[in-house]
Amino acid sequence: DTGVSQNPRHKITKRGQNVTFRCDPISEHNRLYWYRQTLGQGPEFLTYFQNEAQLEKSRLLSDRFSAERPKGSFSTLEIQRTEQGDSAMYLCASSFGRAGADNEQFFGPGTRLTVL
Amino acid sequence: GDSVTQMEGPVTLSEEAFLTINCTYTATGYPSLFWYVQYPGEGLQLLLKATKADDKGSNKGFEATYRKETTSFHLEKGSVQVSDSAVYFCALNTNAGKSTFGDGTTLTVKP
Numbered sequence: 001d002t003g004v005s006q007n008p009r010h011k012i013t014k015r016g017q018n019v020t021f022r023c024d025p026i027s028e029h030n031r032l033y034w035y036r037q038t039l040g041q042g043p044e045f046l047t048y049f050q051n052e053a054q055l056e057k058s059r060l061l062s063d064r065f066s067a068e069r070p071k072g073s074f075s076t077l078e079i080q081r082t083e084q085g086d087s088a089m090y091l092c093a094s095s096f097g098r099a100g101a102d103n104e105q106f107f108g109p110g111t112r113l114t115v116l
Numbered sequence: 117g118d119s120v121t122q123m124e125g126p127v128t129l130s131e132e133a134f135l136t137i138n139c140t141y142t143a144t145g146y147p148s149l150f151w152y153v154q155y156p157g158e159g160l161q162l163l164l165k166a167t168k169a170d171d172k173g174s175n176k177g178f179e180a181t182y183r184k185e186t187t188s189f190h191l192e193k194g195s196v197q198v199s200d201s202a203v204y205f206c207a208l209n210t211n212a213g214k215s216t217f218g219d220g221t222t223l224t225v226k227p
Contacts, residue, residue: 031213042120042205042217043160056214091160095213103213107152107160 002026004108006092012114013082020078021111025094032075033105034067035091036060043091049075082115089113118143122206122218129196129225137191137221139180139206147208149173149182149189150215154203163191163204196225 005024013019025032031050035043046065047057051072061067064082069075079086089112093105123138141149151163151173164173169184178193189206206218 033214035215040219042207042219043215045214045216048214093160093215103148103209104150104162104165105209105213105215106162109159 004092004094004106006090006108006111008111009109010112010114012116014116015084016081018078018080019082019113020076021090021092021113023075023077023092023094023108025074025092026096026106029094029096029106030072031095031097031103032069033093033095034075034077035093037089037091037110038087046077079113082113084115087113087115118147118208118210118216120206120208120216120218122204122221124219124221126222126224129223131198131225131227132195133225135191135193135196135200135223137204137206137223139189139191139218141187141189141206141208143187143208143210143216145210147210149180150207150209151178151180151189151191152205152207152217154205154220156202160205196223198225198227201225 033048034046037043049069064080067077089110091110092108095103095105119142148167150165152160153163164175166173166182172181180191203220205220207215
């Protein structure tokens, strides 16, 4: 399967714990995006990378959130001191090419986080 | 800022009925417009797209036309099937490439 993969698919944690999610984009894609989706809502942009550079972060991304993309390949999203409001589906997407409005993104299956 | 507004659901139709899901947008510049579909238990899949005014995107019998004058990108299908039951998201991309999504419309098609 050459699509975007995300691990784990599900994560249940207790409030206050740290969690880390991984995203493996399509191999030749240089751009990688993270979104968050809560029930009944559309995905909301969190951050994106072009190669290893993090180019934009949403105001939704509090100081407890950090994302990395070492060597421009896979990416990790870490949430420190999780809160119940962090419970959501975290989606990763990747695309190829220069920045542009017609840049088609390919989405992974998501990681569902539940904070108890 | 950029925003996408979709008609509220859920939408329930009988098989072979005509489908319209309304989508309007607000954006600076000249966005590209997309429709994504999410089947139960699966990830988002691109259904169709249009990159400039008056373009028509089409796929699997679904169509949508980029209307700049009305800032709309309504999704249509002439005859829906039970297998079309899913959540449909309208989205736009700006030159930065990130997407802004609507809240989704759940479609249920009954036999």
